[in-house]
Amino acid sequence: MRDAYDAIIIGAGHNGLTLGAYLARSGLEVLVLERRHEEGGGLCTEELTQPGFLHNVHANYHTFVDLAPPVHDLDVRGHGVEYVRPEVQMASIYDDGTALTIHTDLDKTCRSIARFSEQDAETFRRLYTEAHGYVDLLLGTLMYQPPMSVKELTKALSTFGVEGRSEFLSVKLRRETINQFLDQHFTHPKVKAHLAFHGAVCAYTNDVPGLAIGFPLLVGKIDNWHLCVGGSHRLAHALWRDLAQHGGVMVSDADVRAIVVDDGRAVGVRLADGTEIAARRLVASTVSVEQTFLEFLEPAALPAELPERVRKDVKHKDWSLFSVHLAMSALPQYEAAAFDPDVDRAWVVNLGYGSLEELNADFDAVRAGRLPEPRPNAAVNSLYDPTDAPAGCFTGLLRQFAPFSIAQGGEGEWESLGRWYGRRCIEAWRRYAPNLTDDSIIDWVPYTPLEITQKLPNMVRGDWMMGEVSLANMLDQRPLPELGQYRTPVDALYMAGSTQHPHGFITFAPAYNALQVIADDLGIDAWWRQV
Amino acid sequence: MADIYTTEWYSEVRDAMNARIATMKGLPADEILIKVEIVGDGVSPYVAAAAERHFLVKIEDGRCAWYREVEGDDPALALNYRFRGSATTFDEIAAGLEDPINAALQGGIKVRGDMRFLMRQAEQVKVLLEAYATGVQTSWPKGRPPYAPNEQEQVRA
Numbered sequence: 001m002r003d004a005y006d007a008i009i010i011g012a013g014h015n016g017l018t019l020g021a022y023l024a025r026s027g028l029e030v031l032v033l034e035r036r037h038e039e040g041g042g043l044c045t046e047e048l049t050q051p052g053f054l055h056n057v058h059a060n061y062h063t064f065v066d067l068a069p070p071v072h073d074l075d076v077r078g079h080g081v082e083y084v085r086p087e088v089q090m091a092s093i094y095d096d097g098t099a100l101t102i103h104t105d106l107d108k109t110c111r112s113i114a115r116f117s118e119q120d121a122e123t124f125r126r127l128y129t130e131a132h133g134y135v136d137l138l139l140g141t142l143m144y145q146p147p148m149s150v151k152e153l154t155k156a157l158s159t160f161g162v163e164g165r166s167e168f169l170s171v172k173l174r175r176e177t178i179n180q181f182l183d184q185h186f187t188h189p190k191v192k193a194h195l196a197f198h199g200a201v202c203a204y205t206n207d208v209p210g211l212a213i214g215f216p217l218l219v220g221k222i223d224n225w226h227l228c229v230g231g232s233h234r235l236a237h238a239l240w241r242d243l244a245q246h247g248g249v250m251v252s253d254a255d256v257r258a259i260v261v262d263d264g265r266a267v268g269v270r271l272a273d274g275t276e277i278a279a280r281r282l283v284a285s286t287v288s289v290e291q292t293f294l295e296f297l298e299p300a301a302l303p304a305e306l307p308e309r310v311r312k313d314v315k316h317k318d319w320s321l322f323s324v325h326l327a328m329s330a331l332p333q334y335e336a337a338a339f340d341p342d343v344d345r346a347w348v349v350n351l352g353y354g355s356l357e358e359l360n361a362d363f364d365a366v367r368a369g370r371l372p373e374p375r376p377n378a379a380v381n382s383l384y385d386p387t388d389a390p391a392g393c394f395t396g397l398l399r400q401f402a403p404f405s406i407a408q409g410g411e412g413e414w415e416s417l418g419r420w421y422g423r424r425c426i427e428a429w430r431r432y433a434p435n436l437t438d439d440s441i442i443d444w445v446p447y448t449p450l451e452i453t454q455k456l457p458n459m460v461r462g463d464w465m466m467g468e469v470s471l472a473n474m475l476d477q478r479p480l481p482e483l484g485q486y487r488t489p490v491d492a493l494y495m496a497g498s499t500q501h502p503h504g505f506i507t508f509a510p511a512y513n514a515l516q517v518i519a520d521d522l523g524i525d526a527w528w529r530q531v
Numbered sequence: 532m533a534d535i536y537t538t539e540w541y542s543e544v545r546d547a548m549n550a551r552i553a554t555m556k557g558l559p560a561d562e563i564l565i566k567v568e569i570v571g572d573g574v575s576p577y578v579a580a581a582a583e584r585h586f587l588v589k590i591e592d593g594r595c596a597w598y599r600e601v602e603g604d605d606p607a608l609a610l611n612y613r614f615r616g617s618a619t620t621f622d623e624i625a626a627g628l629e630d631p632i633n634a635a636l637q638g639g640i641k642v643r644g645d646m647r648f649l650m651r652q653a654e655q656v657k658v659l660l661e662a663y664a665t666g667v668q669t670s671w672p673k674g675r676p677p678y679a680p681n682e683q684e685q686v687r688a
Binding site: 145148165 | 566610611612613630632633635636637638639641642643644645646647649650651653654656657
């Protein structure tokens with residue numbers, strides 16, 4: 001590590017590495033600093049249970065593959081990433097033994113929905129077809145560009161007459177919940193529950209006003225869920241390889257404690273051991289707003305009101321995820337396979353939500369700090385990636401909507417509740433797949449909302465999206481209006497992580513969009529703008 | 532009345548665009564270079580199956596400066612936008628049978644470039660598209676869309 005670089009990036013998650021790789025390819029001397037022992041952030045794959053079992057601790061679902069420009073620009077496949085797109089993407093299994101499956105084959109999906117409602121199957125086909133048509137266009141407009149305001153966006157959509165040309169897109173969606181959208185267009189409670197569950201898994205909570213505006217886009221890519229073979233960390237490694245091949249440097253175990261500011265301009269960083277590294281052209285933070293503005297920067301370097309705005313106005317998700325990682329000697333054999341054999345090949349399975357009301361009630365409980373009766377979703381990566389477990393064995397991942405802070409006792413209660421609640425989640429899975437006896441479970445570990453934050457402090461209060469997903473916290477309002485365009489009040493300091501538009505998930509978009517702003521400010525030739 | 536995709540036709544399209552935009556205010560001063568790629572689909576008689584016809588459109592001060600056919604991709608060109616779609620789609624737009632915004636929304640025409648600029652100049656973009664679609668009288672020497680359904684079915688098969 002030298003004592004000066006053109007660009008210093010704080011955080012080697014996928015956004016930090018992506019920004020670093022683009023800048024390195026642009027000829028800048030780049031240093032990416034990571035507090036943990038390895039690159040990746042949420043792209044973290046570990047042998048949590050037993051040797052040879054690869055568990056994706058955080059990011060498991062790669063839903064923007066081939067939609068996100070960096071996948072191509074940075075040649076992640078050339079760097080060894082292999083994606084699999086499971087043919088049975090997702091399923092819901094209901095308490096009466098019926099099941100609904102989402103396939104990469106639209107006809108199969110519609111046939112599955114038609115078993116509950118032919119009308120809903122036709123509606124889904126129209127919705128998918130319409131949304132699939134504009135998913136590229138709208139993702140390009142909404143996600144892979146620095147954000148416009150809602151007002152600008154709705155004005156443009158109105159000028160183009162999109163509402164009159166679309167059955168499902170409407171300006172009024174910016175005031176509606178996904179529940180309302182589903183009630184307006186679909187009839188069967190189980191179909192609605194599955195689609196709402198899909199939204200919630202994508203962090204678009206079904207009862208939050210305004211999120212209906214994004215729902216058609218979620219449906220447009222509902223069959224684009226990919227698995228990263230060998231674990232999600234492979235992607236982080238590929239991004240690091242690209243960075244390194246273009247002269248960039250990633251240093252792990254580098255705990256940034258301060259951003260050095262001189263005369264209103266970010267000029268470097270200071271590490272926990274006192275080392276100072278100079279940044280000749282820019283510093284970019286991909287960690288949380290709180291770390292960046294309350295820990296790394298002196299208040300004197302900021303507008304007087306900003307620290308208080310960060311404390312009070314930066315919004316986080318009001319629910320988190322409780323996970324159970326399993327090493328197994330058997331694949332789940334669902335009783336619902338008697339109804340639909342494809343559930344046994346479904347990558348991700350919603351266990352038990354059969355109506356919007358059930359989802360609503362659980363989110364109400366979670367927001368009140370209570371643990372709901374487990375209805376986890378179950379992912380078995382080994383179905384599509386046999387390399388993630390020893391021969392004849394399998395990994396499992398249960399995820400349950402859960403509070404960060406327990407009503408009685410706070411987040412510290414997770415220390416004692418983790419094993420107990422994990423056991424209950426496994427028992428819930430077993431109700432639908434009775435073959436998953438204790439004998440077939442080699443080992444398992446819980447991973448609580450508290451551990452999310454302990455492992456990755458940028459995910460404040462177990463917030464795996466690094467900011468609330470709501471209309472008020474989207475586009476140029478995220479995370480605060482004065483930070484909404486990736487620039488900050490400190491010259492040469494940029495925000496480029498999932499705190500920014502659009503949000504968390506493996507979108508690459510915060511880094512890609514910050515790159516556009518940095519390129520404009522620094523006069524970098526935008527070689528990646530492949531029109 | 533000019534034949535579709537001839538120099539005369541482009542001139543008429545350009546004039547129609549500029550006439551419609553003449554009264555608009557606040558047009559961007561930016562120079563914008565657009566590539567239009569029309570892909571032969573075996574249905575349109577104006578572009579051979581699997582062949583492509585490429586056109587460049589230059590917008591200056593909000594007005595269409597020129598519009599011409601080119602061959603292949605010139606990497607030296609700094610394009611701002613690329614519109615790509617099937618020949619039948621473009622023919623139907625020129626014949627006023629297909630709405631260009633619908634075509635973009637439905638994925639019939641893929642649009643690449645700075646979407647924010649496109650959205651912020653929505654009024655101008657809409658007027659230009661309308662001029663392209665309905666602004667000139669076009670003659671169709673090899674037949675006019677809509678093309679025979681059996682031809683389209685063959686292509687789909």
